[in-house]
Amino acid sequence: MKYAYYPGCSSETLSSGYEVSLQAVSHLLGLELVTIPDWNCCGATEYMAVSRLASYAVAARNLALVPEDCHTVVASCSACFLNLKRVEVVMTDYPEVGEKVNEAMAAGGLSYGPGRLQIRHILDVFLRDIGLEHIQEQVTKPLSDLQVAPYYGCMLVRPTSCFGQPEYPVGMDTLLGALGAVPLDFSLRGYCCGGHLPQIKADTGFEIIHRILNNAEKEGANCIAVACPVCQLNLDLYQRDVNLRYGTNFEFPVLFFTQLMGLAFGLKEEELGLDLEAMTGGRLLGEARSQHDTSGYPGDGEALGGNREEIS
Amino acid sequence: MNQRIGVYLCRCGANIGGVIDVSAVAEYVRSLDGVAIVRENGFMCSESGQELLVNDIKDHGLDRVVVAACSPHLHEETFRMAAVRAGLNPFLVVVCNVREQIAWIADSGQAASVRAQSQVAATVARVGYQREIVPERVPVNPATLVVGGGIAGIEAALRIASAGYGVYLVEQGPSLGGHMAQLDTTFPALECGACILTPRMSAVAHHPGITLLTMSEVEAVAGGIGNFTVRVRTNPRSVSPELCNGCGICEEKCPKRVVDTGHNAGLGNRKAIHFPFAQAVPFVPVLERSDCLYFSTGKCRLCEKFCPTGAIDLKEKEVFREIGVGQIIIATGYSLFNAARISQYGYGRFADVFSALEMERMLSSIGPTGGKVVRRDGITQPKRVAIIHCVGSRDRNYHEYCSKVCCMYSLKFARQIMEKTGAEVFNFYIDIRTPGKGCEEFYHQLQEKGGYFIRGRVAMVMEAAFTVTEEGHLIVQVEDTMIGRTRRIPVDMVILSPAMEPRGDAVQLATKFGLSCDVNGFLSEAHAKVSPVATMNPGVLIAGCCQGPKDIAETVAQAGAAAGQVLATIARGEVVIDPVRATIDADHCCGCRICNDLCPCQAITYDGERKISKIITLLCCGCGTCVAACPSGVIDMGQFTGDQVVAEIEGLLRTRSGDTTHGI
Numbered sequence: 001m002k003y004a005y006y007p008g009c010s011s012e013t014l015s016s017g018y019e020v021s022l023q024a025v026s027h028l029l030g031l032e033l034v035t036i037p038d039w040n041c042c043g044a045t046e047y048m049a050v051s052r053l054a055s056y057a058v059a060a061r062n063l064a065l066v067p068e069d070c071h072t073v074v075a076s077c078s079a080c081f082l083n084l085k086r087v088e089v090v091m092t093d094y095p096e097v098g099e100k101v102n103e104a105m106a107a108g109g110l111s112y113g114p115g116r117l118q119i120r121h122i123l124d125v126f127l128r129d130i131g132l133e134h135i136q137e138q139v140t141k142p143l144s145d146l147q148v149a150p151y152y153g154c155m156l157v158r159p160t161s162c163f164g165q166p167e168y169p170v171g172m173d174t175l176l177g178a179l180g181a182v183p184l185d186f187s188l189r190g191y192c193c194g195g196h197l198p199q200i201k202a203d204t205g206f207e208i209i210h211r212i213l214n215n216a217e218k219e220g221a222n223c224i225a226v227a228c229p230v231c232q233l234n235l236d237l238y239q240r241d242v243n244l245r246y247g248t249n250f251e252f253p254v255l256f257f258t259q260l261m262g263l264a265f266g267l268k269e270e271e272l273g274l275d276l277e278a279m280t281g282g283r284l285l286g287e288a289r290s291q292h293d294t295s296g297y298p299g300d301g302e303a304l305g306g307n308r309e310e311i312s
Numbered sequence: 313m314n315q316r317i318g319v320y321l322c323r324c325g326a327n328i329g330g331v332i333d334v335s336a337v338a339e340y341v342r343s344l345d346g347v348a349i350v351r352e353n354g355f356m357c358s359e360s361g362q363e364l365l366v367n368d369i370k371d372h373g374l375d376r377v378v379v380a381a382c383s384p385h386l387h388e389e390t391f392r393m394a395a396v397r398a399g400l401n402p403f404l405v406v407v408c409n410v411r412e413q414i415a416w417i418a419d420s421g422q423a424a425s426v427r428a429q430s431q432v433a434a435t436v437a438r439v440g441y442q443r444e445i446v447p448e449r450v451p452v453n454p455a456t457l458v459v460g461g462g463i464a465g466i467e468a469a470l471r472i473a474s475a476g477y478g479v480y481l482v483e484q485g486p487s488l489g490g491h492m493a494q495l496d497t498t499f500p501a502l503e504c505g506a507c508i509l510t511p512r513m514s515a516v517a518h519h520p521g522i523t524l525l526t527m528s529e530v531e532a533v534a535g536g537i538g539n540f541t542v543r544v545r546t547n548p549r550s551v552s553p554e555l556c557n558g559c560g561i562c563e564e565k566c567p568k569r570v571v572d573t574g575h576n577a578g579l580g581n582r583k584a585i586h587f588p589f590a591q592a593v594p595f596v597p598v599l600e601r602s603d604c605l606y607f608s609t610g611k612c613r614l615c616e617k618f619c620p621t622g623a624i625d626l627k628e629k630e631v632f633r634e635i636g637v638g639q640i641i642i643a644t645g646y647s648l649f650n651a652a653r654i655s656q657y658g659y660g661r662f663a664d665v666f667s668a669l670e671m672e673r674m675l676s677s678i679g680p681t682g683g684k685v686v687r688r689d690g691i692t693q694p695k696r697v698a699i700i701h702c703v704g705s706r707d708r709n710y711h712e713y714c715s716k717v718c719c720m721y722s723l724k725f726a727r728q729i730m731e732k733t734g735a736e737v738f739n740f741y742i743d744i745r746t747p748g749k750g751c752e753e754f755y756h757q758l759q760e761k762g763g764y765f766i767r768g769r770v771a772m773v774m775e776a777a778f779t780v781t782e783e784g785h786l787i788v789q790v791e792d793t794m795i796g797r798t799r800r801i802p803v804d805m806v807i808l809s810p811a812m813e814p815r816g817d818a819v820q821l822a823t824k825f826g827l828s829c830d831v832n833g834f835l836s837e838a839h840a841k842v843s844p845v846a847t848m849n850p851g852v853l854i855a856g857c858c859q860g861p862k863d864i865a866e867t868v869a870q871a872g873a874a875a876g877q878v879l880a881t882i883a884r885g886e887v888v889i890d891p892v893r894a895t896i897d898a899d900h901c902c903g904c905r906i907c908n909d910l911c912p913c914q915a916i917t918y919d920g921e922r923k924i925s926k927i928i929t930l931l932c933c934g935c936g937t938c939v940a941a942c943p944s945g946v947i948d949m950g951q952f953t954g955d956q957v958v959a960e961i962e963g964l965l966r967t968r969s970g971d972t973t974h975g976i
Contacts, residue, residue, distance in 0.1 A: 164655065165654065165655050165656050167656035167771060167772045168655040168656035168772065170655065185661050187772070187774030187775055187776040188774070188776050190656075211776065211778055214776070214777075215774075215775075215776035218775070218776070218777075219775075
């Protein structure tokens, strides 16, 4: 299987652990990722606020650069995924905007024909194209000691979700389950992580992060899995600030789901960039696993007969 | 052919006249062979339109008539009866549908007009080959089949039986009662549901004219109005109703306890062998083989050992029987939307999220909690309760339609919970819809009694607390659209009011009985306004929620209407057989028997003596399979004969100069 791959800016800096682990597990699963030559920033959230047309053109340039023999573009960052997908949808649904975008790109000798490419998130590719069965075959060290809070964030599942309900997505849960981990019923899974608020308006930003970490703790999590560099950054880097501000004592390893896949596949920590997190996920993960309590997750066995069903 | 064809072009107000250039069509039609007169009219179906037709036939000596108007389902009968009044055989009148099939769906008036010309020309060409037909009349079998033993089926069966005619009532489950038997009280009078229903259930059981077949399903249906043959399968109950004395020792001794997902909607437990419920009819236990230890391990048989009357029969097999009936009423009811599909509302995830049917059972004084409103732990009374309306209804992701009864039963829950527990009750609604006698008044009373109403579709139910006061509660997050703000309401219990949806087997059921389903999957009625209980298959009627969501009163009214139509047909004593039936030209049949096995209605037999195949008209469903298959081409379909169809195609393909598109 061959896919055009859009790495996104943070893959080279803050979330290099995502990039490293993604490449490692994709290799093991036989997924061929062709990096788009001379790709540029997707425009993130800022460009959209400055000039819509410019932001579309910035994102569309990446699509125009996709090699002819690729029909699918895969992004790992949720914001990149959303921006690329958005420009594809806009150019398809509003041909007059598409023309303007192509006019702008013509200056660089580029053009993009809407409808040519499918834009997908890497989690979707793992779930639907690779399949849980094939993933399970690679598992050599099941993560049975991990109670994971699956955190999807907002941009991965909005406005359209291919992982179930936008408010309660479940796709990553099934993947974590296939790795042997226990995915938890974690209410705030589809909530926003705060994005750039910690830098712009710390009070609001930290409150949002505190809620999410608090929910994960209440559900008995010893690890949080994420699928977006900004989610990882906020939940990981600001844990100390949240602890100081709220008097809490959170010490969650916040890992990309690809890092958890790598661990389950038996890859070494350094192959997965596990030493690159602010909270040094590798160390915390080791601690979490050594303290693992097997008494189980409370909430079952209600007196009136359970309504508990398998989430799929 | 020297014919005098009259062509009548209906404008149907603006329905046809506003889209199709009727005058242009008229002008074109005048040039066609055999056309003696062409008329335009505002409403052909009206009294004056019909009179025009009658007078023209008499005054102008018309021998063929084409009416270009609405679907023949609506007014073919009207125009044909008018022709009869003028002394013309009704089958010499053909309706050309230029409304539903052209005017209503056309992209432009131009295309519609061109297409209407072709379509009318085709009908004019065909009408020349119409033959006079005197349809066969057959006596009606006065027995009726009612499928489904809920309130609709019960009501229909009782009404027909009380008029002195036999009814077979087929119910899939072990008892009569349906969904209504699960309800504690009915809105808006809070009248005890069982007090209305159970006497009717026992009336069915005791009525000499009603043959009650529980544990039974219809396997196959053959024939048509007046004379259906129905094959019914009765699944083993494993307890003989004749021998059982209802002592209940088997239930007491049974060691296998499972969650009661049937009558108690998942609340509370039952045994593998159990009475369906306290007022079940027939009051005979059923052994659920999928739960029974004997059937999974080969050991136990305690029920058999302790039964004082030897009523337990673990070897009982399914029984098939063939029933002859004249008419059929389908009253198979609905399914409740699985609220777990909207995962963010927490059903199946959070213990204290309940579905409406669970709540009904909880409120019932003979239910699993004895009528106490408690949380899933079985002890704690809730202090704050949320009721979420429109779960799966009015939601484009699930069902776009309104389920009609949820507002009222939600208000009923609110009232009962407030009275029983003193809890604060919050209704989360999109719009409150309370039509019907006494319903709006009930809503006002609840508001006066202090029920809370928050307008907005709930985003999610969560356990994640944002503040100290939220700790330990379920939090309902919603945008209160009245004040334009997001609110978080902490509660102890959440009740979801799920949509009524078509039964999972609605499509198979429709196929079996020759019916169709609407866009939402409910069974289609013949006409939404003027024929709400008949279907496109004459002799098969529908009543209750299998046709769409409705409350008990409306269901009973439909059941009564269906029963009335059945009785009217029985009173008439005979039915006219639709002439769309196949016939074999006996002189030219070579006796190859290819058609015999292809017939889906088993309507073709082989005459060994004459070495030819014969069609039993009564059983023929007019599908045309044999016509297409006959290698000698000697099977004809009434109203769709070879010359009629060819003439119609030729008429359709007739081109005007410069136009080769035929408007298609």
